[in-house]
Amino acid sequence: MGARSYLFQPRDGRTDGHDKPIVSLVKHRFVFRTQMKMTGNSRKILAFGAGAILTIIFVKRVKKWYIEYQVGKKIQRKIQHCEAARAEVEEVLRECGMTLNQAKTIVALPFMELQRQLQNGSLYAVQVLHAYQIMALEATDRLNCVTECLPDAEAIAQSLDRLDKKGGPLHGIPVSLKESFELAGNDSSCGLGHWLENYKSQDAVIIQVLKDLGAVPFVRTNLPETLMLGETNNPIFGRTLHPVDPRRTPGGSSGGEAALIGAGASVLGFGSDIGGSIRIPSHFCGCYGLKTTGERMSRKGTASLSKGQTLVSGTVGPMSRDFDGILESFKHCLSDLHFALDPQVAPLKFNDSMFNSKKPLRIGFYAYDGYSRAVPACERAVLIAKDTLEQQGHTLVAFTPPGVIDAIPDLYMKTIQGDHGKQFLLQLQKDIVIPELARIKLCWSIPGWMLWLLSWIVQAVAKDPQLGRALRAPLQLRSIYGWFQQALQLQEFKDKFLAAWREQKLDAVICPVVATVALPNSETVNVPSAFSYTMLYNILNYSAGSMPVTRVTSDDVCNMAKYPNKTSENKCVIKYMQGTEGLPVNVQVVGLPYQEELVLRVMSELDKSLKAEQES
Ligand SMILES: CCCCCC/C=C\CCCCCCCC(=O)NCCO
Secondary structure (H helix, E strand, C coil), X not given: CCHHHHHCCCXXXXXXXXXXXXXXXXXXXXXXXXHHHHHHHHHHHHHHHHHHHHHHHHHHHHHHHHHHHHHHHHHHHHHHHHHHHHHHHHHHHHHHCCCHHHHHHHHCCCHHHHHHHHHCCCCCHHHHHHHHHHHHHHHHXXXXXXXXXXXXXXXXXXXXXXXXXXXXXXXXXXXXXXXXXXXXXXCCCCCCHHHCCCCECCCCHHHHHHHHCCCEEEEEECCCHHHCCCCCCCCCCCCCCCCCCCCECCCCCCHHHHHHHHXXXXXXXXXXXXXXXXXXXXXXXXXXXXXCCXXXXXXXXXXXXXXXXCCCXXXXXXXXXXXXXXXXXXXXXXXXXXXXXXXXXXXXXCCHHHHHCXXXXXXXXXXXXXXXXXXXXXXXXXXXXXXXXXXXXXXXXECCCCCHHHHHHHHHHHHHCCCCCHHHHHHHCCCCCCHHHHHHHHHHHCXXXXXXXXXXXXXXXXXXXXXXXXXXXXXXXXCHHHHHHHHHHHHHHHHHHHHHHHHCCCCEEEEECCCCCCCECCCHHHCHHHHHHHHXXXXXXXXXXXXXXXXXXXXXXXXXXXXXXXXXXXXXXXHHCCCCCCCEEEEEEEECCCCHHHHHHHHHXXXXXXXXXXXX
């Protein structure tokens, strides 16, 4: 026996017959068994883990499938209902025998002329309704802007025609309504399938007021799922296209309205705005829109996912093909009935003296808000507006809006998602989610620490600290104390902004509406900063209009060569602005809270001058 054997020899000197000491064998068996046991346990743990993951995936899949099935059934029933409503309207249109050309002649009438002819009886409400129905059906076949025809419009128009005296200042004017305005006996989905079939018992206050004025609601228009996008797409009605370039979006969230109005198939519509949803689509489609001060027009009966978040308030306002459309509807909607139906609305009648004043104004202007660089076409639109207003005797002064760089992430983004997006997420979890919202939904779904980490990664990859800050924004409100602090910061910002406004002795401000013109379909979420120009005035609760000034020229597109090319957003904007020649470009006209009349005065004077220039 060699030295090795000896060393491993058991004390009693036994071996296992294979020249191996017994102690060694016992130890090996023990290790082997332990390893076996451990491997067995690991296998069990692994199997259990895999099983759990597979079960979670399976349960999630089943849940998703079940939601899609349930929501899908509701969507199917809604589409059938909309098709039946359309068939009913088409039947009446066939019987009335109005031709497309006849319809075009009526629809071509400017708002004031239409109003005059309806008032003096040259046109019947039913005739006008049929003309707009024909055009709206033609427009929606191309653009998918109408969600639903309202067959009741026929009876409303007929009853107006039977009146001895005209029904009101909007007698017989057809009005299109964003789908989120509640209608008695109908549902308002806000693009969420599971909100369908929740039938409302009465019309939104603004609809009651419009009907009282003699207007005829005739179609409902499309919007994005949740209302919180700068484009218009949802799982129920699908995507709405831009009236000039179908590869692009008409904007959002009142995108169905803007597409319909931009196509000339509605003379007056109503939208809502908590981040730019009236002004953005008006700009993308070259319409007129007015975002009113929070409490100037009733929001009672408007569906929304932002209810309860009152620091940045949602607003309601008119949209039109003509300036007179927004002026007349706003003016007449400020009625006793309106104030009686919703006592929360400030009982302020239209201030004629503010609107008609001839006193020269001091108007601030800026083409860059310090947050998102406007493209050359939008900068040029501001300069055109500035020159035009100067020629009319107003004093135009350069104005730098203070603190926008912090206000957008810290005040806008943080407030509207102050619950880490929970209110939105809870609804999206019960629905089919459009791809544009999937990324935003992810931000709301993941734990705070993960979003925090992700925001820094995105910031580094996109080379964009602003984007990182915006992504982190919803993380910071964790308590009622935090919410109180947020309210305080909003008030401090309002004070700071007003001080800057007062220091320059401003009456109004003109600036871009969005940093870009109409964007390609499904790409708006890649350039969220572009919407800072509208969001600012939601934070401030100022009155603000959007009106067409010019169209994109080939020089504007060439001048994109000088556009900053640093961040991923910059690069997207450069790409998206290719081929934008001919698209409308609006400017934003801003006034202090409850000074819509002053905003409208500036818009009116600017509009008249621009039109006179075009005609000469
Ligand atoms: C809930 C916050 C999501 C932020 C996502 C930012 C992405 C794109 C910017 C969208 C800008 C337009 C928002 C318009 C919202 C609006 O005014 N809605 C009308 C509600 O009545």
